[in-house]
Amino acid sequence: MHYFLGIDTGGTFTDAVLLDDRKQVIAAAKSLTTRFDLAVGIGAALDKLPQAALDRVALVSLSTTLTTNSVVEGKGSPVCVLLAGYDAAQIKASGMVELLGMEAIVSLPGGHDAGGNAITALDEEASKAAILQHAPRVSAFAISASFAVRNPAHELQLRAWVGALTDKPVTCGHELASSLGAPRRAMTVALNARMITHVKALIDSVQRTLHVRKIDAPLMIVKGDGTLINAASALARPVGTVLSGPAASVIGACALSGVQNAIVADMGGTTTDIAVVRNGRPELSVDGALIGDWRPMVEAVKVYSIGLGGDSEVRFLGGKGLAIGPRRVVPISLLAHEHPEVLPVLERQQNESPHGSQIRFALRLHSDEALLGRLPDDELRAWDRLAKGPVDLERSNIEDRPLSRALARLERKGLAIYSGFTPSDAAHVLGMATHWSQAAATLAARVWARQMRFMYGLGTWTLGDAIAPSRQVVDLVLSTICQKLIEAGLNDAGQMNEDRASNMAALLTQMALQGRSTNGSKNTTTPPSVFSLRFAPDMPLVAVGAPASSYYPAVADALGMELVVPQYAEVANAVGAVLGEVSQRIHITVTQPVRGTFRVYTKGGPKDFVGVEAAIAQAKELAATEATQNALDAGADGVTVSFSQSDNQVNNDIDGNMFFEAIVTATASGAPLTKAGETARAVLG
Numbered sequence: 152m153h154y155f156l157g158i159d160t161g162g163t164f165t166d167a168v169l170l171d172d173r174k175q176v177i178a179a180a181k182s183l184t185t186r187f188d189l190a191v192g193i194g195a196a197l198d199k200l201p202q203a204a205l206d207r208v209a210l211v212s213l214s215t216t217l218t219t220n221s222v223v224e225g226k227g228s229p230v231c232v233l234l235a236g237y238d239a240a241q242i243k244a245s246g247m248v249e250l251l252g253m254e255a256i257v258s259l260p261g262g263h264d265a266g267g268n269a270i271t272a273l274d275e276e277a278s279k280a281a282i283l284q285h286a287p288r289v290s291a292f293a294i295s296a297s298f299a300v301r302n303p304a305h306e307l308q309l310r311a312w313v314g315a316l317t318d319k320p321v322t323c324g325h326e327l328a329s330s331l332g333a334p335r336r337a338m339t340v341a342l343n344a345r346m347i348t349h350v351k352a353l354i355d356s357v358q359r360t361l362h363v364r365k366i367d368a369p370l371m372i373v374k375g376d377g378t379l380i381n382a383a384s385a386l387a388r389p390v391g392t393v394l395s396g397p398a399a400s401v402i403g404a405c406a407l408s409g410v411q412n413a414i415v416a417d418m419g420g421t422t423t424d425i426a427v428v429r430n431g432r433p434e435l436s437v438d439g440a441l442i443g444d445w446r447p448m449v450e451a452v453k454v455y456s457i458g459l460g461g462d463s464e465v466r467f468l469g470g471k472g473l474a475i476g477p478r479r480v481v482p483i484s485l486l487a488h489e490h491p492e493v494l495p496v497l498e499r500q501q502n503e504s505p506h507g508s509q510i511r512f513a514l515r516l517h518s519d520e521a522l523l524g525r526l527p528d529d530e531l532r533a534w535d536r537l538a539k540g541p542v543d544l545e546r547s548n549i550e551d552r553p554l555s556r557a558l559a560r561l562e563r564k565g566l567a568i569y570s571g572f573t574p575s576d577a578a579h580v581l582g583m584a585t586h587w588s589q590a591a592a593t594l595a596a597r598v599w600a601r602q603m604r605f606m607y608g609l610g611t612w613t614l615g616d617a618i619a620p621s622r623q624v625v626d627l628v629l630s631t632i633c634q635k636l637i638e639a640g641l642n643d644a645g646q647m648n649e650d651r652a653s654n655m656a657a658l659l660t661q662m663a664l665q666g667r668s669t670n671g672s673k674n675t676t677t678p679p680s681v682f683s684l685r686f687a688p689d690m691p692l693v694a695v696g697a698p699a700s701s702y703y704p705a706v707a708d709a710l711g712m713e714l715v716v717p718q719y720a721e722v723a724n725a726v727g728a729v730l731g732e733v734s735q736r737i738h739i740t741v742t743q744p745v746r747g748t749f750r751v752y753t754k755g756g757p758k759d760f761v762g763v764e765a766a767i768a769q770a771k772e773l774a775a776t777e778a779t780q781n782a783l784d785a786g787a788d789g790v791t792v793s794f795s796q797s798d799n800q801v802n803n804d805i806d807g808n809m810f811f812e813a814i815v816t817a818t819a820s821g822a823p824l825t826k827a828g829e830t831a832r833a834v835l836g
Contacts, residue, residue: 152171152172152207153172153208154171154177154205154207154208154209155169155170155171155174155208155210155211156169156197156212156368156729157169157170157211157214157727158193158214158357158725159214159215159216159396159399159724159725160184160189160192160216160217161184161215161217161396161419161420161724162184162186162217162460162462163184163421163460163461163462164183165183165185165195165196166179166180166181166724166725167179167193167196167197167200167722167725168725168726168729169200169205169208174729176719177201177204178200178201178204179721179725180196180199180200181697181721181722182196182199183489186516187516187517189353189357190356190357190359190360193356193360194360197360197364205366206365208826209825210368210371210729211361211368211369211370211371212373212728212729212731212823213353213370213371213372214372214395214724214728215353215372215373215392215396216396216397216419218346218390218392227345227346227349228289228290228345228346228347228348228521228522229255229288229289229521229522229525230251230289230292230341231255231257231281231282231285231286231292231293232251232256232295232344233259233281233282233292233295233309234256234259235260235261235262235273235294235296235305235306235309236259236261236262236270236271236296236305237258237262241297241333241334241337242256242258242334244334245333245334245338245341246334246338250338251341251345257281259273259274259278259281259309260273260274261296261297262297263296263298263299263302263304263305264298265298265301265331266744267301267302267752269302269304269305273305273309278312279312279316282312282313283316286319288524288525289521290319290344290347290348290521291344291345291347291348292313292320292321292322293321293324293337293341294306294310294321294323294340295336295337295340295341296324297333299324299325299336300324300325300328300329300740301740302752303325303754304756307323309323310323320386321344322344322347322387323340324336324337324339324340325754326388327343327388327390327391327449329737329738329739329740329814332448335447335448338447339390339447339449340390342390343388343390346390346393348521350385350389351386354370354372354382358370367826368825369824369826370382371786372384372385372392372395373395373396373399373728373731374395374398375392375398375451376450376451376452376734377398377399377402377452377727377731378732378733378734378735379731379733379785379823380733380785381784381786381824383784390449393449393451394452394456396417396419396724397456398433398451398452398727399726399728400415400417400424400695400723400727401417401426401433401452402433402726402727402730403695403724403726403728403730404428404693404723404727405428405431406726406727406730407717407718407719407723407726408717410428410691410693410715411428411429411431412689412690413428413691413692413715414426414427414636414640414691414693414712415433415695416632416636416692416693416694416699417694417696417723418459418460418461418694418696418697418702418703419461419696420460420462420479420575420697421458421460421476421479422456422457422459422460423457423459423460423632423635424454424455424457425454425636426454426639427453428693434452436450436452436453450736455635455638455639455642457476457477457635458476458479459628459632460479461482461574461578461697462481462482462573463475463476463477463479463573463574464476464478464479464480464571465571465572465573465574465624466478466571467603467607467609473603473623473624475574475627475628475631479568480568480569480570480573481514481568481569481570482571482573482575482576482592483497483510483570483571483573483576483588483595484575484579484589484592484595485588486541486570486591487587487588487590487591488586488587488588490541491588493541494588494591494594496543497510497591497598500545500594501594501598501601501615505598505601505605505606506602507606508555510570510572510595510598510599511544511545511571512542512543512544512569512570513537513541513544513561513568514537514540514541514568514569514570515534515538516565516566516567517565517566518566519565519566522564522565522566523566529553529556532554534566534567537558537561537567541570542554544558544569572595572596572598574698575698576592576596576621577592577596577622578621578698579593580593580596581618581621581625583701584698584701592617592621596617596620597615597616599620600612600617610623628702629705629709630660632702632703632706633660633709633710634656634657634659634660636706637655637656637659637660637686640687641655641656686710687712688712690712691715692707692710692714692715693716693717694706694707694716695717695720695721695723695724696723697721699716699720700716700720732787732820732821732822732823733782733786733821733822734782734818734820734821735781736778736817737773737774737781737816737817738774738814738816739751739753739773739774739816740752740812740814740815741763741766741767741812741813741814742812743810743811743812747761748761749763749765749766751766751770751773754777763813767813767815770813770815771815771817774794774815774817775819777817778790778792778818779817779819782820782821786824787819787822787823787824788822788823788824788825789822790819790820791819792819793817793818794815794816794817795815795816795818796814796815796816797814797816798813799812799813800812800813
């Protein structure tokens with residue numbers, strides 16, 4: 152018997168599962184994710200699995216929420232974006248200034264028009280000067296040219312110059328997205344470049360861990376649409392993995408629950424991801440899924456990903472009162488679990504006058520070579536200090552203010568992370584969770600409650616009470632989950648845009664939770680509502696993720712839903728990681744720029760045909776060839792190709808049948824190459 156090894160690396164936990172030939176779970180394990188060295192956490196999870204089965208692994212598949220988290224949190228490696236033919240309005244509309252800063256963006260003459268004709272020639276001297284200027288300070292280059300999906304010549308030329316002048320990875324926009332919309336395409340390729348070092352670190356860590364344990368099997372990675380690619384393909388297009396974890400979670404939830412039609416909710420350390428599933432498969436978002444504040448042009452599972460997790464910071468948000476997330480912090484209960492020396496500090500702080508640096512410690516998060524190479528001396532000193540363990544910000548603010556300021560800049564750059572009070576801490580105070588330090592969580596709740604009350608005038612909790620403020624935090628988590636479930640339902644119905652759905656969902660959530668306590672039971676002291684809300688009466692709520700059994704019973708009760716928490720729900724991502732297939736889609740556009748001329752937009756530039764049938768046939772041939780090669784390169788063990796076509800044409804009495812545009816799609820799919828298949832390929836040459 153051969154086994155399949157699934158690994159999921161999340162912001163808080165790393166999960167590992169072993170499935171047998173029937174794709175049934177035979178063993179599962181969890182360990183803490185070690186962001187500074189991912190291999191440690193991955194190895195700890197694998198060491199809890201039966202060694203005899205690991206010796207017979209035929210395929211390893213990986214999912215991760217690290218790329219999703221980096222988008223939600225707005226963190227990433229420094230990059231340079233080369234834009235050809237973009238004007239100031241397009242650059243502003245892309246959001247890249249907010250994402251990267253203006254210093255990372257280089258605007259160059261060039262680009263093409265909608266027909267694929269060059270507008271202005273590229274300026275070779277200016278382009279090469281920009282590349283050489285930025286190369287020493289960035290981890291990767293991103294390239295986007297106007298209408299490159301109609302003619303990628305300028306993107307390809309810029310890539311060739313980057314390759315000739317530097318050793319940095321480079322990605323072009325036309326390789327990631329085939330749709331028009333230059334600003335979003337530029338943002339997508341910029342996000343892709345920022346993720347390369349994160350994905351490379353993860354892949355290197357997994358491969359190193361497998362090598363040490365003598366696990367010799369192909370390594371696949373889950374894309375955001377739930378399909379698989381090999382490591383080389385993931386490094387070339389890491390933005391495709393931006394919803395890897397949520398996609399694997401949905402697939403795993405369906406497989407573990409056996410439910411074909413459901414609303415799947417996965418709550419992790421950094422995000423909560425919600426998807427509507429019908430006929431056992433999640434719907435794909437061709438327009439790109441909304442991830443935090445961004446919607447990259449990536450075909451992915453239609454999932455609502457929000458910055459709400461067990462490690463989300465609970466904070467004061469002006470007139471809105473309490474808010475949770477989207478910033479991830481280290482829960483105090485986890486900090487004390489790993490560093491018990493912080494307990495005396497917390498004990499002292501609960502009796503001090505409240506101020507903002509209490510319960511705040513700084514720790515190393517992860518290493519980024521390009522970022523570290525750009526650090527000034529004071530930040531390098533702070534980085535070296537973090538190697539010794541957590542830094543108490545209260546003390547450093549008093550004794551070494553320059554250190555505190557340098558640590559703050561490291562946190563904003565994503566190299567360091569702060570501790571704070573989180574839903575995980577509140578759950579430990581209330582006994583809903585017990586795996587970390589309950590004593591530290593209780594102390595943190597007292598300090599945090601004093602901060603909220605005396606610094607912001609929030610709360611009427613009794614001094615020294617940890618229970619009441621923790622219960623309010625858990626109530627806020629429940630109401631937020633309920634609101635996002637309703638919001639997802641309103642969006643799924645197609646009746647409301649995101650802003651209107653959010654406002655309506657907030658009102659419906661308030662009505663649904665009226666008169667209910669934290670554990671979901673009715674509060675008899677509250678007058679009954681004249682409304683009764685039952686959400687998704689014909690679709691159960693399938694809840695997965697580590698906190699599923701803690702929060703979702705109350706959520707399901709409040710919304711009148713059936714709840715399913717399947718066995719192995721806490722490792723659903725890792726299960727889903729090994730259940731996908733390799734699939735690659737290629738879209739080719741055909742237009743009629745002038746009557747009787749049909750233009751096919753190819754990678755080598757536009758090609759014209761006299762008849763529409765000949766143009767469509769050429770588009771199918773080119774799409775099938777490219778999709779097949781991409782699927783084989785991505786690790787498929789043989790493929791089958793299917794076609795679909797979207798036409799834009801009208802038929803009227805005056806002009807007859809008028810063709811405007813067709814998008815031809817070829818999809819090449821196949822099972823992933825296992826160890827046996829890899830060996831057979833090597834023998835055949």
